[in-house]
Amino acid sequence: MNSLYMPKDSLIHSLDPRTKMIFVIFVVISSFILNDPALQLLLLVALFPLVLLAKVVKPYLVSIQFLLLFAVLIMTVHGIYNPIGVTPVFEIFGGLTFKYESMVYASVMSFRILVIGTAAVLFVMTTHPSDMASALVKWKVPHSFAFILLSTFQIIPIIAREAKIVMEAQQARCLDVKGSIIQRVKNLVPMFAPLFIITFMKVHQLSYVLECRAFSRKGTKTSLRETRIGSLDYSFLIGMLAILAFEIYVKLFAMGSLHLTTDALLTYSLIGTWIVFGFMIVKFLYKQLQGKIGGAN
Amino acid sequence: MEPYISVKNVSHVYPGGVTAIKDINLDIHEGEIVAILGSNGSGKTTLVKHFNGLLKPTTGEVKIGDLNTRKERISKLSSHVGYVFQNPNHQTFLPSVRQELAYGCKNLKMSEEETDTRVQRAIELFQLHDRLDDNPFDLNSSQRKEVAMASIMAVSPKVIVLDEPTTGQDHKGCKRVLELVKMFKEEGHIVVLITHDMHLIGELNCRTVVMNQSEKIADDHASVVFSDKNIMAEAGLQPPQITHFANEISHFDPNRTYLTVESILEWMEANQEEDVKVGTRS
Numbered sequence A: 001m002n003s004l005y006m007p008k009d010s011l012i013h014s015l016d017p018r019t020k021m022i023f024v025i026f027v028v029i030s031s032f033i034l035n036d037p038a039l040q041l042l043l044l045v046a047l048f049p050l051v052l053l054a055k056v057v058k059p060y061l062v063s064i065q066f067l068l069l070f071a072v073l074i075m076t077v078h079g080i081y082n083p084i085g086v087t088p089v090f091e092i093f094g095g096l097t098f099k100y101e102s103m104v105y106a107s108v109m110s111f112r113i114l115v116i117g118t119a120a121v122l123f124v125m126t127t128h129p130s131d132m133a134s135a136l137v138k139w140k141v142p143h144s145f146a147f148i149l150l151s152t153f154q155i156i157p158i159i160a161r162e163a164k165i166v167m168e169a170q171q172a173r174c175l176d177v178k179g180s181i182i183q184r185v186k187n188l189v190p191m192f193a194p195l196f197i198i199t200f201m202k203v204h205q206l207s208y209v210l211e212c213r214a215f216s217r218k219g220t221k222t223s224l225r226e227t228r229i230g231s232l233d234y235s236f237l238i239g240m241l242a243i244l245a246f247e248i249y250v251k252l253f254a255m256g257s258l259h260l261t262t263d264a265l266l267t268y269s270l271i272g273t274w275i276v277f278g279f280m281i282v283k284f285l286y287k288q289l290q291g292k293i294g295g296a297n
Numbered sequence B: 001m002e003p004y005i006s007v008k009n010v011s012h013v014y015p016g017g018v019t020a021i022k023d024i025n026l027d028i029h030e031g032e033i034v035a036i037l038g039s040n041g042s043g044k045t046t047l048v049k050h051f052n053g054l055l056k057p058t059t060g061e062v063k064i065g066d067l068n069t070r071k072e073r074i075s076k077l078s079s080h081v082g083y084v085f086q087n088p089n090h091q092t093f094l095p096s097v098r099q100e101l102a103y104g105c106k107n108l109k110m111s112e113e114e115t116d117t118r119v120q121r122a123i124e125l126f127q128l129h130d131r132l133d134d135n136p137f138d139l140n141s142s143q144r145k146e147v148a149m150a151s152i153m154a155v156s157p158k159v160i161v162l163d164e165p166t167t168g169q170d171h172k173g174c175k176r177v178l179e180l181v182k183m184f185k186e187e188g189h190i191v192v193l194i195t196h197d198m199h200l201i202g203e204l205n206c207r208t209v210v211m212n213q214s215e216k217i218a219d220d221h222a223s224v225v226f227s228d229k230n231i232m233a234e235a236g237l238q239p240p241q242i243t244h245f246a247n248e249i250s251h252f253d254p255n256r257t258y259l260t261v262e263s264i265l266e267w268m269e270a271n272q273e274e275d276v277k278v279g280t281r282s
C-alpha cells in the first residue's frame, strides 16, 4: 500500500534520498541547459541505464505512458500549428505541414517532460517515503511539513482503494457506471460524496492517532530508518557535478558549431512517438475487447 | 426445484494472483436463509460479490434466476440481488433518509408511482416513519446501517446479501439484525449473510456454509455443522456457548444439537425435570 515505492535491492535504492533529490534537481537543470532536441534525447537515453540499474523497468514504463501521451499531443499539435515555424519539413494528408522551428520547440518541450518525468519516477520508485521525509528533516525542513508530504504520498493508495469500494457499493445500488457521457458526469456525485466523507473521517482519525503518539511534542525527533551519505553517494555527486560542468561547457562554447538536430531526427522522433502511442491504443482496445468478451461488466 | 442462485465450479483469482475462492459449488433456493462462516480472508466476501456481478468468475459460472452474471450489468443484477456493504459510509451519501430510500429506484428509472410504492414498503418494513427527514449522517451507527439496509431493500431485490451485519454493533443492534433477517424471510426474500456471530446463526437456525482457505468445507444445517467437531476445528470456529455446553453434558438428548437457550429449556420442560424449575429465577 506504499505509494509508488518499489522495494528492490539495487545500487540506486541504496543511495541516500538526499543524493537522489539532488539528482532530480540536476536533471531538471540539465534539461534546461541542453536546449536542443538531440541533446535532450541523449539525456533521456542516458537516464535509461539508471532505470535498468534500479530494476524498475516495467513499472517505469507503465507510469511513463501517461507522460508519453502529453509528448505525442505536444509534438503533433505544436509541430503543425505553432506560428513560430516557417521552414516546412514534411507534409501529411490534408496539407498539414510540420515545420522545422515548431518541431524543435515541441520536441524540446516534450523531451523535457519525459526527462524530468523519468527522474521523478526513478526517485519516487526507489525511495521509501519515510526516507524521503527524514531526508527533508535533515535539511531542516520542519518535521510536520515533512510529515504532510509523506502522508500525502501514503494516502493516495488508500483513497484509490476506498474509491474502488465506493464504486462497487454504488453499483450495488443499481447505479449504471457504463452509461452515456452525461450519465457518467452525473455519477461523479455518488462516487465523490462518499469518498470525500470517508477521506475526511480517515484524516480526522489520523490526527487523533498522531496526537496519541505525541506527534506535536516539541524538540528533536529521531528516525527509525537512518540514512547515511556514503562513498557511493559522493561518487554519484561528483559524477553529476562533472556532467554539469561539461554541459555548461557545451552550452557556452560548442553549441554554435554543433548541428545535431536534423530534419530526419525530428521526423523520426515524431513518428517514433506515434508508433509507441499506436501500440498503447492497440493494447488498450485489446483489453477493452477482452473485457467485452469476458463479460459485460 | 430450480435453485435461484446457482454457483457452478467457480474460482476467482484476483489481479495479482491471489486465488480467493477455489472451485465452489453452491445452490440457493427460494425461501432460504444461508449463513456463510469462516475466518478472515477465507473468501466469504469474494464469493458473495459474485452474486450481483461485482466480481465475475475467473472460471465457472454463476446464475441468478436465468441470468448469467458474466453477461449482465451489475446495475441490472443489483435489482435482483441487493448487497449491503459492511460499512454504510460507502453506500449512503444523500442528505435525507427519504432520498436515500428512493435512490436505487431512481437509478433503475422506475416511474414516480412505482418508486413511491417501493419506498413506502421499505418505510413500513423498517419502521422509518419518524426518521424520513433525518440526515443519515446524524444517526448512530446501527441506525445508519439500518438505513443502508432499507435503501437496498427499497428496490425489492429477491435476494439480500448482508456482509457482516452485526460486526461492531451493540446488543440491541444485533437483536435488530436478527429480527430483520427473520422478517426478510417472511416477506419472501432469500437472505445470504456473512457473519462471525455464532449466536445469531444459532437463533436463525439456518443453513450454514463454512469457508476455509478459499474452499467450501461444509454446507449443511447449523445444527449439523456445529456438532461436527472436525469441521469446526478446521475452520477455527467455536459453536455458540450453549451448544458447547449441551454437547459436554450427557444429561441432554445426545442426538440433538441445541442451538439456543430456549431449545434447552423446552427440552427440560418436556422431560419434566424435577430438580430444575425452569423460569423460576427471573
Ligand SMILES: Nc1ncnc2c1ncn2[C@@H]1O[C@H](COP(=O)(O)OP(=O)(O)O)[C@@H](O)[C@H]1O
Pocket (backbone or CB within 6 Å): B014, B015, B016, B018, B019, B020, B038, B039, B040, B041, B042, B043, B044, B045, B046, B047
Ligand atoms: N481486491 C483484492 N485484490 C487482491 N486480493 C484480494 C482482494 N480482495 C480480497 N483479496 C484477497 O482474497 C482473499 C479472500 O478475501 P475476502 O473474500 O475478502 O475474505 P473474507 O471476506 O472471508 O475475509 C484474501 O486473501 C484477500 O487478501
Ligand SMILES: [Mg+2]
Pocket (backbone or CB within 6 Å): B044, B045, B046
Ligand atoms: Mg469480508
